[in-house]
Amino acid sequence: MASQTAAVARGVISASAQDARVSALGLYRAWSRQIPFIIELFRLDKTEEECRAKLKEKFLINKNVQDVRQIDMLVIKGKMELEETLKVWKQTTHVMRFFEDPQTNMNPPKPFMDKFLDGR
Template sequence: MPLNDVFQQSIRQVRPILSADHQEARQKVISLYKSWYRQIPLIMHEYDMPKSFEQCRDKLREMFIKNQGVTDVRVIDMLVVKGQMELKEVAARWKLKSHIMRYWNESQEPKPTDFLSKFYRGHD
């Protein structure tokens, strides 16, 4: 059996995790987004968030847009499963407020690494 045939056969054997096609995966992403969006007021109340609803909504949008370029259905399904687990942990209050607030630190610009940049910004 030629190597190319073996490769083609192995590609056919890979099965999607949850979704059969891109449309189904897209629907699952939209459903996850809506679930998170509905949970925002409860998260703000339960965790006593110092952020406004608009800031939380914008952060949610940013987190989803970050993975916008993913096209592999299996990777999309994996990200949806991770998002569902994260939502379950937040809703069940298994996370602390510091875990939730960490999402806002990710969008800050990175700390400078060279001496002059640190000096100009006043970092150690």
């Protein structure tokens, strides 16, 4: 109990890596359970399988994170995202942005001034 109180005082929600793993898996299950409702709520043109695959992909991005504080922060952010989505504080475009390929935004278009100075 004392070690758990000390951990909370440092800003860590989970007392151990195992606790952080359990909370991350709980978040994954919560998102997974809400997928049919989110599809219906936002009238998405995605199937449940596509949504679950994207959810799994997003979680696997952070699979190598070992720091308990980072895991806790990611879980907190994930819970906030889920709450914002379920309370419809997001619009359909925000939810669809979840499905965008991050590689498409790697080369943003050049601003006008850069083009101008390049001589175009």
